[in-house]
Amino acid sequence: MRSFEDLDQLVGAVPFGVVADLRTVDAGRGSQPLHRLVLPELLEALAGHARTASTEASCGMDGIVVSDRTRTAQVLARRIDGLRDRDEQELAGYGAALDHLDDLDEDQRPRADVDLVLDLHRLLFRFTPTPGGRLRQVENVVAGAAPDGARVKRFTPVPVAATPAHLDELVARYRRAQDAGRHHPVVLVGLFTLDLLAIHPFVAGNGRVARMLTNALLQDAGYDVTRYVPVEPVMARSPERYSTALLDSTHDWHLSRHDPWPWLRYLVSALADVTTQLAALTSSARRAGSKQGRVRDHVLHHARPQFRISEVRAGLPDVSDQTIRLVLAQLRTEGLIEADGVGRSATWSRRG
Structure with a gap:
């Protein structure tokens, strides 16, 4: 709440380094429709990982x-009969909370909602003896480890x-800031x-709920990068920077005199990192091998099951139509694809 009380004054001018990282993140967002069109199978595989x-x-x-x-994958997929310990219980709860986010309908957005915060926490502890979905009932302080x-x-x-x-x-206030549209969605x-972390509404699980909501709110704002390349491993590799950025930005938060930029700088930098990673993965998939080999790989592994030549052309812009048609003819001869119709409106389908 405090960061949104006087948003224009608090945020002010965006530091240059953050501007540069936001440009990277925005460029990645602009590429998403093309990636979904020409590399659907790659994105599906990335999303699972x-x-x-x-x-x-x-x-x-x-x-x-x-x-x-292996056990982790089984727990998340709910392919086991019993959970062995508290770690597995909480891991299973995290998976259940993610399932809940995935199952939300379009008309249930925006996802910034108090009931959703409580639901995610309840699911997080669903398989544990500790009841979730309840706000803190005792006063406490947030502690951490010193260097010693x-x-x-x-x-x-x-x-x-x-x-x-x-x-x-x-x-x-967050919803009003979204509607006003004066500030970058990632900053909001x-x-x-x-x-949310400064309010610290729960005894435990605040960080996990906040990280899940970060991804959900980013995706609602049109930034799907964390669906395919997760940002949490970047944070886990630099836990000191993560905690220091949060600590620096929550100092004097209760007095509305805090500086949000240590945290925002850290978060936007991490998002720029994973956006660059996704760009490298998609570029590699589109450019691997000879031109004929790339067309073949694209059609068999990355295009939609039913596709048009124009989609292949969009995914491989440096490959000529003649090469694309040659490879399609070869694949049809091999019985791997078939043509549905003729002319400019024709589609092609993979077989088997």
Whole structure:
């Protein structure tokens, strides 16, 4: 809530380094329609890997680790009869919360909603003896480890009695900021995460809920990159930078005198990192091998099951129509594809 009380004054001028990273993230967003059109199977494979990697990294940041990766996949896919320990219970809960986000209909958006925050927390602890979905009922402080290993106070969350009002106000102000459209959507998502963590509505699981919501809000704003290349492993590789950025930006938050840019700079940089990774993966898929080999690979592994020549041309802009048609004829002779119609409106379908 605090970051949205006087948003124009708080955010002010965006630092140059953040502007550059936002341009990278925006460029990635602009490429998404083309990637979905010409590389659907690659994106599907990346999404499956990203879901597991995101879950492992986000849970690992909270000390929840299942060392057997095969077991991790089974837990997330719900292909096991029983959960062995608390780590597996919380891992399964994270997967259930992600399923809930995936199942939301278009008319249930925007996803910034207090009920959704509570639902995600409830699902996070669904398989544990600890009840989820309940706001904090005791006052506490957020502690962390000092360089010498000692536990030190990080910050004091919002008082218990004020937490519900702060959550309601955060959601309302975030939605108004979205509707106003004066500030970059990624900046608004970062501020929402910052304020949610400063409010600290739950005894445990705040970080995991915030990271899930960050991805959901980014995707609602049109930034799908974390669906295919997760940002949580980037955060998990630099836990000190992650916690320091949050700590620096929550200092004096209760007085509305905090500086959001340490956190925003960190988050936007991480998003630019994964956007660059996705660009490299899609570029490699589109350019691997000879031109005929690339057309063949694209048609058999990356194009939609039913596609048009124009889609292949869009995915391989440096390959001539003559080469594309030659490869299509070869694949049809091999019985791997078939033509549906003739002329400019014709489509092609993979067989088998």
